[in-house]
Amino acid sequence: MNNLTAKFMKFIESKGSKQYFFGGIAVAVLILIACTFSMSTSYSVVIDGKDMGQISSTVALNQAMNAAKEKAQQETGMEITASYNKVEAKATHGFFSSKMNNEELNTLIGENVEWLAPGAMLNINNGEIQLALASEEDAQKVLDKLKENATADLGDAIVKSVDFLEEVTIETGNVKASEISSPEKVLEKIAEGKEAVQTHKVVEGESFWTIAHNNDLSVSELQNLNPNIVPERLQIGQEISLTRLEPLVSVVVTKEVTVEEAIAHATEYKDNASLLKGESKVITKGSDGKKKVTYEVKEANGTAIEKTVLNEVVISEPITEVVSKGTAAIKISSRAANGSGVLSWPKSGKITSPYGTRSRGFHSGIDISAKTGDPVYAAAGGKVVLAGWYYAYGNCIVVDHGNGMKTRYAHLSAYNCKVGDTVARGQQIGRAGNTGRSTGPHLHFEVIINGSTKNPVNYLK
Ligand SMILES: [Zn+2]
Missing domain, CATH: 2.20.230.10 (Resuscitation-promoting factor rpfb.)
Structure with a gap:
């Protein structure tokens, strides 16, 4: 340009005229602009169609790409074949635009470009899940190991076939180098699995147990999935989580x-x-x-x-x-004391308080002397219709002998039967005690005929 300006000045001098001077200035400005324009020719770095910034030469981009490829090769230990992303330099005509220096360019490439290496892809369910490995052999190793693990502890069982529930294929070709994992890592990923997100809305008549049962879960498994839900307080319309972890591949x-x-x-x-x-x-x-x-x-x-x-x-x-x-019916007959009644003694001992009117009111049974823990026996065969706390009787058992006859055993310290049990004559049903309204251990024994108490003495053998 200096030459050009000199020539121009010479031209003006040679003409010896100042009339060209201002015109000359205008030309000079134009030339100056032209020169600036040619100097600012730059390139856009375009990654996958997106303009990422300006550089001054395509050489810089080639160098940055080669350096990044080299680095990826060293880091992955893999033969890098190409970049995964499409990287181009496009000429632009920006005026006075700021340009990246080499360091900035390297950072840009490093952060935005991924690299491909020859490997194998394990495709599960037509590529729904893809797992990259370094080779077809590695991918096969994963599948073999899955089958091996599934058949490891089968004992005497004869294995007839081992398959995958999902469609599993191996596809060889270029894969992203950064995503390539070892067979061990891929096996871990498969085991870690995916969360099969599922919820259930409680409908009328359902319980925590039926929901667990209908979804092949144990109650404790369902409880673990729903730590904030109280099973006894399930409400209609409430959402129950059925989300559980499933491996990526199921071996059948x-x-x-x-x-x-x-x-x-x-x-x-x-x-x-x-x-x-x-x-x-x-x-x-x-x-x-x-x-x-x-x-x-x-x-x-x-x-x-x-x-x-x-x-x-x-x-x-x-x-x-x-x-x-x-099949013999229990005969309800009133016998004299010490007669041969139908009932055997619930325990041996003295009658400490007889049946009938006494100073503190009517005594509805007999009290038989006992120590706490003494066994109490069924007076005849029958069905246990009560075995639990019953007001003043404390721990109490009632046995129904059929034909309107029942016997009651009160103030017990322990039960050896439960409601619904069929007991035989002389079978231990509980232990004597001092529970309920009682002043010291004894057995209170009642005979009830069609709902009214009778003097037990008349029914005892
Ligand atoms: Zn009593």
């Missing part, structure tokens, strides 16, 4: 197992008129039989999803238990 093992199983024995009852109603006697002791059953079991991640019986061999037949069952 079909195996044949042979197990020994019990064959439950039946019980046959025979009426016996010489035994009282509610009483029974075992004539032939029953026992369970044994069989060998071969199942074909299909398991997904260790949980049985199908079970079919292939074969069954009986090793020993069960023996039916034969029980003699009393």
Whole structure:
């Protein structure tokens, strides 16, 4: 430009005229602009179609890309083939735009460009989940290990097939170098799994238990998924979380197992008129039989999803238990004291307070002397209809003997039966004590006929 300006000045001098002077200035300004324009020719760094900034030469970009590729190669130990992102330099005509220096350019490339290396992709469910590995062998190693783990502890079972529930494929080709993991890491990722997000809205008639049962969860598993929900206070419309962790790949093992199983024995009852109603006697002791059953079991991640019986061999037949069952009605008859009544004594001991009117009101039973813990026996066979705290009686048992006859045992310290139990005459049902309105340990014993208490003495043997 200095030459040009000199020539121009010479031209003006040679003309010796000042009339060209101002025109000359204008030309000079134009040339100056032209020169500035040519100097500011720059390039946009375009990554995946997005303008990321200006540089002055394409050489700088090539150098930055080569350096970044080299770095990626060293860091991953992999043969980098290309960049994952499309990186271009596009000529622009910006005036006085600020340009990146080499350091800034390197940072830009480092932060925005990923690199590809030859490897293999493990595709689960048509690529819904993709896991990158360094090679096809590594990917195969993952699949082999999954199958190996699933069949490791099967004992005597015969493995018939091992498959994946999901569609699993290996695809070789360029993969992102930064995403390549070792087979061990990929196995970890598969085990860590995904959260299968699922919720349930409580509808009428449901309980925590039925929801757990309907979703193949135990109550404690469901409780763990819903730590803030009180099972007893479930409300209609309440949202229950059924979200649980599932591995990325489910291994389905079909195996044949042979197990020994019990064959439950039946019980046959025979009426016996010489035994009282509610009483029974075992004539032939029953026992369970044994069989060998071969199942074909299909398991997904260790949980049985199908079970079919292939074969069954009986090793020993069960023996039916034969029980003699009393049919004789308990005769309700009032006998004289020390007579041969239908009831046996609930415990031995002295009568410390008789039935009937006494100073503090009517005594509805007899008190039999006892120490706390003395066994108390059923006065006849029957069904336990109460075994619990009952007001002034304290811990109390009532046995229904049928035909309108019941016996009550009060102030107990312990129970050896529960409501619904069938008890036999002389069977221990509890222990004497001092609970309820009682002044010292004793057994209060009542006989109730059609709802009214009677003097027990008249019914005792
Ligand atoms: Zn009493």
